[in-house]
Amino acid sequence: MRAENYQQQSHPPSNQFELNFGPNHPGIEGNYALQVEVEGDVIVKARADGGYLHRGFEKLMEQRLWIQNISLVPRICVPDPSPMEVCYSMAIEEISGIEVPERAQWIRVLQLELSRIAAHLFTFGGHAATTGMYTPMYWGVADRDLILDLFEEFTGGRIYSIYNLPGGVRRELPDGFLDKVSEVIDYIESRLPEYDNLFFRNAVFIKRAKGVGVLTQEKSLEMGVTGPNLRATGLAFDLRRDDPYLVYDKLDFEVVVEEAGDAWARTLVRRQELLQSIRIVRQVVAALPDIGGELRAPIPNPLAWRVPAGESYARVESSKGELAYFVVSNGGEKPWRVHVRGPSAMHAVQVLEELVTGGRVEDVAQTMFSLDACPPEVDR
Amino acid sequence: MKYSDDGSLLRPLRALSFLGRAAVTESLDPRPAADGYRGFHLNQHQECIGCSSCQKICDNAAISMVKVPSLPNDPEKGIRNLRPAIDYGRCCWCALCVDICPTSSLSLSKEYVHTCTQEDIDSYFMLPNEDSMHGGSEYGGGWEKSETSDLLNLDRQPMGELEPEYRQDNFKEIVNGFTPQQALDEASRCVQCGACHDACPTGMNAPEYIRSIYAGDLEQAVRWIYQSNPFSHVCGRVCTHRCEDACSIGVRGTPLAIRWLKRYAMDGVAPERIKELALEQAVVNLLEREFGECSAPVEIVSADIDDAIAVAKTGETIAIIGAGPAGLTAAWDLERLGYHTVVYESRPAAGGMTRYGIPSYRLPYEMLDRDVEIITSSGVEIRYGVEIGKDITLEQLRDQYSAVILAIGLHLGRSTRIPGAEHKSVRKAVELLRLYSENGELTVPRQVVVIGGGNVAMDIARTVARVQRQQYGAVDTTVTALESQQNFLADPEEIKESLEEGVVIKPARGPQECVIKDGELESLRSWGVDSIFDEDGRFAPHYNRSDEQHYPAQMIIEAIGQMSDNQLLSEDITEELEWERGRLKIDSNGRTALDWLWAAGDCVNGPDVVHAVADGHRVAASINDQLIKLRG
Amino acid sequence: MNLSQFEAWLADIDHRIAGVEVTASNLNKRRNRVDLPADKLVLFLEAVKGEASFVHLSAISCVDWIDDGEFELVYHLWSYELNQLISAHIRVSRDPGEYQSIYDLYRPAGFFERDIHEMYGLYFHGAPDMEKFILTEWNGIPPMRKEFDSEEFVEQNFSWQEYNPEWLKELVAEGGGVVIPCEEQRFSRSVATDHGIDQQHSNWSGCDVSSKLCRIDSKYRGGD
């Protein structure tokens, strides 16, 4: 045998294996690989291998007009695409000094939070499936689909909204849309007890998840972990609150914290964040009818638009953590440089390698899913 | 829920209640998509103008422009028979093409299912039309352009003008021209479709110079401009801007002010520099013809260049009659082609109708002088005050020169021939305009009526109004036109400005008689007009006799059209030439029936400066071809 | 350290480390731009981490300023206590393209430096792992460098679908057909850079509109 994912095993006398988790492996989130060396059931060495989803986004963005990249960026993180376009737009707005109308900001919040709910529902399902329980995945994906229906209705696309432009959003919400949002949100909230019964209060699951992939707060800070993973180690930090953007400073929500830093704590944090997101969406739904005005600040003809020379570092709290766009313009029609700082880049490589090492084979997938790693974000 | 919670083994069993509950599964057939869904493309073929903006905004290079011969192709209206074909092997359904579409003809449907085998992969390449991808229309429209999503800026930058009180009694230029910011904003509206280029008789490189203006490189813009038009100062002000009629942005909004942008570019570069650039261009063109493509900008002063130029010159000389836009453009081109040109002009200054027909508040003479200066400095020789037929005959020219171009313009006004039109106080507009620009003054009575509704009528009316205001402090000028308000021939701005300056406009009036009492002109009698054309579209005005009006006037000015002064042609030549309705008949290259005589400009095309320039180009090219043929 | 102390501290930093320039962003009060000489970076980072609590390295961005022959490295640092971001800019020569790793100070740098190394070819001395991560199967020059032309690479290595559907055949028979192929609007490198205008990065229309249209219909072409 030759070839990569089928390496000939030279079997040493010990019970050491080399296992390939991925790229084609059900225990891997997306198209990603983890080569692990196993002694018995215990992993002695792990090495992440990315690039399977590499498309050269940053290069592509340097080759396209400022506005064309709007349709490109959501692809960077498929499960949670909305923060990408919002963040990219925010970066351009900062460089060119565009003031986003208030209504657009509220709608962006709505979009971001719906996307977060969808992403979290998806993550629960994935996490449950790694422990052998598939029903939450079936439920979660089906319920997430209702949110995708909402996206379809107001942005025109189920997954990739491509709804933001620098300066605002592209379309007015359809008639009666906010009622539908409330309906779906209510439904999802009413489903949560059922999820709790099945999943979050499942003794077997808790037994599986507790103590797996423990990240201490110290370690997280050292490794640059952000988002729910950081909050699960007891640090109450949320960009929405601490580096506020859009209208988050006008919204009332809590930053959810857990102390333990293991897979179970991370999942719990997400579970509570889901509720917070629902709370935020409710506030947006209540506030939006009273916020009138423009949806979009005028921008020049996109074919000719030159963003003035400058740079900005825009940050958004995505469902995975701190998402940042470093955009540099040299005054040209295309970005000179766009650097995407995906949150997963931190926890899907170094952190994952560390957490997995010393753990058990059966916890690899769970660790990865509980970290909510998003490989396309790493590969870009 | 707390971290310390150990969960329960029984709680999960509650999920078994779903055994008795309905499934949430959808049917196997595709659901109808939401109203704003971004599915496959739709394109209203009748509305699409083939501008290819969709192609430019497409970040995936998914759109090819396909020529559909069965569809109308009308460059003058900015309509091409190109339609976007979408490659669904590239498309990402972002709908940016829909949002940029200048006509709103593109939209996306709610249809989203398409599958095919490898053999049918061609079905991924689609020419969308009004029907959905797989025919039929049951899917309905999805994403359409909304006001918010529209990516185009449809409103023109306002052009600053002198307020009426500052302009109504003098001949200062009215239009201020763009400020740099305005020019930048206006240039940025362009979608670079090139419809203007197609519509322009001279094939102006408008998209390119707009791009250069936007890039802040005015010199480059001037270079682009000089590639097709040596009368750029003039055209930047008084061009009839066919380009703007064709502009795709104009389909839903106001077209780009292409003329003003040209003016901005020309005004933004110092005249000496323009001259340098233009002459550089001329030399480059000359040398390119002789030595093939030159890539680097040429330094004119270099001695080698002079030698090269000498080699490139053919040594032949061409005579041109009339130093108007057509004649001088031809001269400019011929110089660039290596000929020497001699222009005969009967008047003391060059410019032809642009000098003697356009009031200086629209075109300051200084601008015209700049253009003429550049042309003459390229080597063109103008002999002023020489009248053909009197000082020198055409036959002499024929014998002395390799070819002769007739570009005599339209300097005679047409008459209405209504009763009383022969009276000395019934004048022709062109005549008065010429008088004014030659002498800088004009005597007008207190009450003047102008017959005609075109731009010339407006020019004379506004000139008269100014003079009246200067002389009497009050304006009493009335313009009567056959056309109704909506179909007025003159540009809307002209009408607006005329009204601001105190000119009274009476639309839909048919002149019947210049009423003369005691040998003095008293008034114009006119009837109301019901219709101008008959059912077949022929000119046959139908009057409403009961609606009779008298407009008192001590002077009536006819501004209903011009004709050329063919007196200069000798009888022999007149007979040898072919005529059509009083105009010289020429072929598509501007050649007359005589193999040494070409005709160009207003005298063959009717009044239009940009057409005259185009004619000049055409004739020059034709002469060059002919002479090369003769040389063997 | 509170915010005002931090501001004073930051204002004072150039006295302690020569060549540091601080610019506060006027758009976002939580952003601070710092420019400094490359050899002072570690000193600066030590100070900023040790004294001002900037423990979070958000990202290291690399910008290729090919015309200057330099890479710009931007270190984005965040303080959880102050909620302030410092972007420290340094410039490193593109040739030979070396710099020192800050992995000892900030462990996330391991990922970013590895990434920059494979994307730009900028080597970091002292980094724990400079092996390829994403581009393990890539043998060309680091693709993010500006001199690497992705479109050219694509043109050389891949082919496109050659569609020939029925409707197109019919149109061709009628005298129509594809007039402006899709790539033409975008493959902009070949645009003539005549008269000094730099169109390499100006792709408003992609190419010379008029000359292209002339091909479509020469009838309306003027005399130029």
Added chain:
Amino acid sequence: MDTQIFTEISLSEILVELLLMPVIAFLVGLVMVLWMRKIGARVQRRIGPPLFQPLYDVVKLFGKKTQVSHGVVHDIGIVMAMGGYIAAETLLPVPGMNGIAVYGGIITLTYLMMIPSLGLALGVGQCANPNGSIGISRALTAMLAYDIPFVIIVFGVAFHHETTNLVEIITQQQQAGIASWGAVQNPLLALAGLATLQGMLGKQPFEIYIAPAEIATGPMVEMSGKYLGGLFVMQAFQLYTAAVLYVSLFLGGGESWFELLAKSFVVVSIPMMIAFVFPRYRTEDLVRLFWKWPVMIGLLGVAFVG
């Protein structure tokens, strides 16, 4: 009594029974597979596969053009996996057919039911895929875990009925209706049996050796075509065997086919329903769990029997 039965049945009848019993078992097993998938679908709020889906799957797999074999041992392993159960079917008395149950008895049956796992281990080992190896070692560990309570239960039942003859056990249970059922007589043993059943079927929470997310379905990783088909068949047999054995041991078997099948489906539904609402335990948790509760309950049950 044993000899009587033997004399009453001719050899040809036995041969027919030997042929029929596995066939019936296979068909019923396929329906059970469908039943399982349908239950899963219901719990997961969806519709689930069409009626003949398990059959389609098996036929498709056997009809694949490419059949990748990893050697003779691989083939033998699969044959053992299926064969073990086919043999087991002949030892499982059903209404109207006793096959060779009388001779085999419950002990033989217990042994036969271990053969598939061993066969699988042989076959998988030949594939040299580390995932398969891990999977099979987990499977063997799991077998070790659930076999101890299983043996205790079998012992307890045999002790209670004072015979290892399954036909006899069934007959005894059918004497006094429900009251004579093993489940009523020895509720603790029946309870332990239920837990063992879960493990024997390899359903969550005892699914660690399949574990797609960890070891890419473990033993099945290299199986394709008819080998996978063989495993599918084995699964059908497994469900049938486990269910009918449990019914025979604790629910009085079936006097009619209807009764037997009804009971079997009820029995088999229990692990199936549990499977869809639980994740899997780790191996050591599984072993600890099996050696703790079912063993304790089983021993207690045996004690009560005693």
Added chain:
Amino acid sequence: MKEIKVENRREGNILSRVFDELNEFCRARSLFILHYCTGCGAIELPPVMTSRFDMERLGVQPMVTPRQADILLITGYVSIKTLKRVMLTYEQMGSPKYVIGICSCTVNGGMYWQSYATAKKLDEYMPVDLYIAGCMPRPEAIISGLRSLIRNIELGESNNWKKYYENYDYYLGNQQKLFGDEWQTPVDVIGEAEHYGLVGEGTYGEHTEILQRVQQPLKPLEMRL
């Protein structure tokens, strides 16, 4: 150590024809999809698999290893790195196998047509049976695609897997162009083609020559328990 057994279709024999019919009937109704997310289109697969659009109704279910799968679903762009794995995967799948290319990217490069990192036309590297348009296609579109694949299989029209053997040289050539001349997979495709009787004019060629020149012999697997 690797054996491939093929049941050759014997034409004319009624029994075997009936058997083949049955086989095709079942094959169309039992399709295992390889659970491999090659690109972003994979995000619409969970909805297809799960409750809302439940593809198990069509007899389609996900499988985790290539050996067990019938359908290779290429969900969008394949980076060159992934393409190698996809090729390995494809060759390991048992015939008859089907490839579905979903999303724009599999047809003509899609969004990433300018990217140095992604392959542009999937059918240059492996024969594709069905394309589903969309970026990405909605679950309903995928379901429709699966249904049309099922129809094609039942009609016996989906036999593109044979093309891989018949034109192996072409596919291998394209692979070599991307991966280099040293490229080889553990699967002896030529041997399989001979075995199936699917050696066509395009099976051998210059590229297979390169392969045979540089090829390392296959090593036997070791047994290990």
